[in-house]
Amino acid sequence: MDIMVTTIINGILMGGVYGLTAMGLTLIFGVMKVINFAHGSFLMAAMFLTYYLFQLTGIDPYLGLVITLPLLFAFGYYTQKVLIRPVFKIERDVREPISVLMLTAGLWIFMDAFALALFGAFYKTIRTPYKGAVLHLGDVIISLPRLYAFLTTVILAILFYVFLKKTRLGRAIRATGQDRDAARLMGINIDRIYNVAFGIGIAIVGVAGAVLMPFYYVHPVVGVVFDIRAFIIVVLGGLGSIPGALLGGVIIGLVESLVAQFITATWTEGIIYAIFISVLFLRPEGLFGFKAEW
Amino acid sequence: MNLLELRGISKNFGGLTAVANLDFTISQGEIVGMIGPNGAGKTTVFNLITGFHFPDRGDVHFNGENTTRLRPYDLCLKGIGRTFQIVKPFATKSVIRNVMVGAFCRVTTGHEAEQVAREVLNFTSLYPKKDMLAKNLTIADRKRLELARALATRPKLLLLDEVMAGLTPKETDDMISLVRKIRDQGITLFIIEHVMQAVMALSERVALLHHGEKIMEGTPQAVASDERAIKAYLGEEYVIARG
Amino acid sequence: MEKERTHAKTLKIGRITWIALIGVLILLVAPFFIQSPAFFQLMILILWYAYLTTSWNLVGGFAGVLPLGHATFAGIGAYTSSVLFIHYGLTPWVGMFAGALLAAIVGVIIGAPTFRLRGAYFALATIAICESLRVVLENMQKFLGFDINGARGILLPLKGHSPLDYQFLDKRYFYYIILVMLAIIFYITYRIARSKLGYYLVAGGEEKEAAEALGINVAKCKLIAMAISTFFTALGGTFYMQLVHYIYPRGIVSLDLSFEIAFIAIIGGRGTLLGPIVGAVLLVPAAELTRTYLGGSYEGVHLMLYGAVLMAVMLFKPRGIMEPLEALYRWVLRKFSLQPVIQTDRSV
Numbered sequence: 001m002d003i004m005v006t007t008i009i010n011g012i013l014m015g016g017v018y019g020l021t022a023m024g025l026t027l028i029f030g031v032m033k034v035i036n037f038a039h040g041s042f043l044m045a046a047m048f049l050t051y052y053l054f055q056l057t058g059i060d061p062y063l064g065l066v067i068t069l070p071l072l073f074a075f076g077y078y079t080q081k082v083l084i085r086p087v088f089k090i091e092r093d094v095r096e097p098i099s100v101l102m103l104t105a106g107l108w109i110f111m112d113a114f115a116l117a118l119f120g121a122f123y124k125t126i127r128t129p130y131k132g133a134v135l136h137l138g139d140v141i142i143s144l145p146r147l148y149a150f151l152t153t154v155i156l157a158i159l160f161y162v163f164l165k166k167t168r169l170g171r172a173i174r175a176t177g178q179d180r181d182a183a184r185l186m187g188i189n190i191d192r193i194y195n196v197a198f199g200i201g202i203a204i205v206g207v208a209g210a211v212l213m214p215f216y217y218v219h220p221v222v223g224v225v226f227d228i229r230a231f232i233i234v235v236l237g238g239l240g241s242i243p244g245a246l247l248g249g250v251i252i253g254l255v256e257s258l259v260a261q262f263i264t265a266t267w268t269e270g271i272i273y274a275i276f277i278s279v280l281f282l283r284p285e286g287l288f289g290f291k292a293e294w
Numbered sequence: 295m296n297l298l299e300l301r302g303i304s305k306n307f308g309g310l311t312a313v314a315n316l317d318f319t320i321s322q323g324e325i326v327g328m329i330g331p332n333g334a335g336k337t338t339v340f341n342l343i344t345g346f347h348f349p350d351r352g353d354v355h356f357n358g359e360n361t362t363r364l365r366p367y368d369l370c371l372k373g374i375g376r377t378f379q380i381v382k383p384f385a386t387k388s389v390i391r392n393v394m395v396g397a398f399c400r401v402t403t404g405h406e407a408e409q410v411a412r413e414v415l416n417f418t419s420l421y422p423k424k425d426m427l428a429k430n431l432t433i434a435d436r437k438r439l440e441l442a443r444a445l446a447t448r449p450k451l452l453l454l455d456e457v458m459a460g461l462t463p464k465e466t467d468d469m470i471s472l473v474r475k476i477r478d479q480g481i482t483l484f485i486i487e488h489v490m491q492a493v494m495a496l497s498e499r500v501a502l503l504h505h506g507e508k509i510m511e512g513t514p515q516a517v518a519s520d521e522r523a524i525k526a527y528l529g530e531e532y533v534i535a536r537g
Numbered sequence: 538m539e540k541e542r543t544h545a546k547t548l549k550i551g552r553i554t555w556i557a558l559i560g561v562l563i564l565l566v567a568p569f570f571i572q573s574p575a576f577f578q579l580m581i582l583i584l585w586y587a588y589l590t591t592s593w594n595l596v597g598g599f600a601g602v603l604p605l606g607h608a609t610f611a612g613i614g615a616y617t618s619s620v621l622f623i624h625y626g627l628t629p630w631v632g633m634f635a636g637a638l639l640a641a642i643v644g645v646i647i648g649a650p651t652f653r654l655r656g657a658y659f660a661l662a663t664i665a666i667c668e669s670l671r672v673v674l675e676n677m678q679k680f681l682g683f684d685i686n687g688a689r690g691i692l693l694p695l696k697g698h699s700p701l702d703y704q705f706l707d708k709r710y711f712y713y714i715i716l717v718m719l720a721i722i723f724y725i726t727y728r729i730a731r732s733k734l735g736y737y738l739v740a741g742g743e744e745k746e747a748a749e750a751l752g753i754n755v756a757k758c759k760l761i762a763m764a765i766s767t768f769f770t771a772l773g774g775t776f777y778m779q780l781v782h783y784i785y786p787r788g789i790v791s792l793d794l795s796f797e798i799a800f801i802a803i804i805g806g807r808g809t810l811l812g813p814i815v816g817a818v819l820l821v822p823a824a825e826l827t828r829t830y831l832g833g834s835y836e837g838v839h840l841m842l843y844g845a846v847l848m849a850v851m852l853f854k855p856r857g858i859m860e861p862l863e864a865l866y867r868w869v870l871r872k873f874s875l876q877p878v879i880q881t882d883r884s885v
Contacts, residue, residue, distance in 0.1 A: 346746065346749075365754070367753055367754045370750060370752035371752050375750070378750070383744075384740055384743045384744055386743065387739070391736070395736050395753075398737065398752075402733060403732075404731050404732065443751060444750070444751070447751055
């Protein structure tokens with residue numbers, strides 16, 4: 001019984017981080033209708049950044065966000081501005097623009113391969129004071145770093161939700177996502193919004209990278225698993241839905257945890273894919289989404 | 295002989311009634327018009343006839359056959375052709391290639407398709423532009439291309455959805471002549487139009503649609519001067535050309 | 538008087554055909570003059586990729602969708618023929634058609650629901666299916682009673698030089714086999730492109746409703762293209778197994794391979810006849826060079842090249858490099874006042 005509870009809790013906690021990654025992706029999807037295949041690679045970059053910051057200066061990942069967050073934001077902002085925007089513009093009237101898709105796929109492959117070339121068989125983690133620390137609730141064991149990660153996720157999700165609903169920039173972003181032309185007519189600078197939205201999406205990934213480092217390993221292709229999970233979660237939760245991303249993340253985290261514990265770890269991917277394929281065919285709009293227009 | 299019969303056609307979208315209990319017939323060789331303010335349900339009627347939507351109630355009969363549940367491609371083979379209100383050319387392909395796609399409906403080899411396409415392009419005066427990419431055509435030519443493509447499928451009944459929209463008066467005259475030429479070939483025509491000049495000039499009979507219901511039916515003159523038509527259009531933008 | 542014929546325009550006639558014929562001739566007789574095994578290794582690889590990308594092109598280029606999991610079918614082909622060979626002694630020459638048939642059926646079953654999905658969703662679905670198959674294969678020691686050894690994969694019993702068993706010691710046999718396979722799939726693509734199916738596929742991929750109104754059953758056409766494409770991809774899978782004698786799930790049913798195929802075809806020019814082949818000819822040697830000088834032992838480093846080139850192509854020439862290559866070619870001809878007899882309308 002305690003194993004069950006521990007498994008469930010750990011699954012939920014990890015799911016929070018998956019959800020966090022997915023949040024950034026769903027924002028980018030929802031606002032710009034851009035498929036960012038390179039999302040996981042940005043996570044990998046964030047993790048490396050956090051790792052080196054800690055190794056070189058000893059700054060804790062959470063505190064280090066002061067540095068890593070703006071950096072990741074800029075990374076995202078300029079990727080959108082320099083790489084994606086030009087391709088996007090060419091394809092604006094094409095029904096199913098695959099060029100942007102292929103561009104981000106190329107970016108994904110390039111970034112991962114580049115990291116491989118640079119770091120090789122790198123497989124490291126960091127030793128923060130709370131690494132390996134656990135919380136005992138009766139006989140249930142909860143990993144403290146994971147708990148911190150989950151709490152950060154929840155706080156960020158709430159903040160982000162408020163940002164989108166209440167602030168001017170947030171509303172501008174939502175407006176652009178709903179109807180690009182109408183937003184333009186209202187005087188919103190679409191290009192700037194796109195750049196900012198992408199930047200925010202990647203910044204969120206930066207947070208994910210920071211909260212992962214205390215209990216996860218970083219290596220050049222760590223992004224792949226998260227990337228695919230993120231896409232599955234976004235479809236599961238509904239395109240453009242922040243609560244959907246969080247809930248979807250938790251579901252996936254739970255499934256992963258339970259399957260690994262009670263069946264075998266190797267089947268985890270298979271079952272998650274099965275869920276994904278079912279959702280795609282049975283309810284493509286996801287839990288909270290609406291039938292996507294794009 | 296009734297070529298097309300709509301019997302009690304109704305269609306709802308969500309809570310919105312697009313078409314309500316519509317009865318309508320078209321005989322072979324006629325040019326029939328359908329007018330009405332925006333949102334009256336005219337394009338939905340076309341979609342119901344051509345299999346893009348299925349009616350909630352009622353039947354569609356074409357050439358004596360119940361075609362209500364047939365898909366668009368089957369209906370094309372049976373002899374119903376259509377154009378779209380917002381033209382959908384194969385933009386990155388040449389004019390002649392666009393028409394060849396239509397021609398393949400009735401032939402099997404590339405050479406035959408090209409023959410048919412040339413014929414149709416000559417008929418619609420598009421031949422000189424046959425190698426131009428569709429996306430580089432003017433609006434008037436795009437409408438022509440849309441027509442030519444549908445003609446290549448050798449339809450018995452051709453549905454034209456606002457072919458005159460966006461044309462200059464001269465282009466409208468040219469299009470009217472072309473439509474007449476098509477009728478002279480023996481093709482029955484069912485036309486949605488806002489441009490009154492065209493409706494008057496072409497249609498033998500006109501139906502007025504409003505909120506999905508057929509309000510009245512008659513000669514163009516009778517319908518246009520009827521009080522109900524004026525009421526339906528009041529407040530809407532429309533184009534009336536003299537004569 | 539010039540009797541222009543659009544239909545014949547898609548055929549490169551005149552001087553191009555001569556050059557092409559000479560090129561093919563060179564390819565045919567090369568083995569008699571060149572002995573280096575490394576050369577054949579590379580040539581076989583290039584031709585194999587050219588073969589796979591040309592097969593992919595039927596769906597990814599003509600039908601206008603983006604399959605990013607096509608390695609699935611290479612895997613089906615390789616596993617089927619191998620399993621039949623090991624358990625029943627059935628020669629892979631026959632077994633490969635069993636695999637291809639299976640791949641075609643699976644392709645149609647997968648295609649039917651997935652073609653209804655919009656662009657990116659479709660791509661994601663194909664990725665999911667490819668990865669699912671890999672996971673399934675890695676986790677099962679037996680499949681329908683046949684040993685497949687999970688993640689460890691299958692080793693082909695070596696028979697030395699045994700033509701009837703599709704096994705050869707001399708690489709040159711494989712060279713000719715893949716050359717013939719490439720010629721076949723190229724010819725099939727060529728015929729389809731000029732046929733009703735070809736026109737219908739392209740139309741359906743570009744404007745679905747308009748195509749349907751013109752009598753095209755878009756879904757059916759896509760499924761036909763899918764069946765043909767997956768059939769031939771599977772044959773390519775068997776070829777690979779016979780060449781290297783060993784397959785394991787991650788080695789053949791991999792996203793890496795799926796992406797490579799798609800990337801090469803797109804960079805070369807999807808929807809064109811020669812695009813995929815040109816892409817393979819340019820990229821595969823470059824990738825091998827990258828792998829030799831940068832890769833070391835890290836699987837996947839050479840992909841850096843694919844990624845970079847793909848991004849560059851998407852930024853500057855999204856339709857692939859065939860267009861600028863053709864333009865360059867025409868420029869060269871004009872410079873030497875050899876007027877080409879060809880016209881193109883941007884795709885086959």
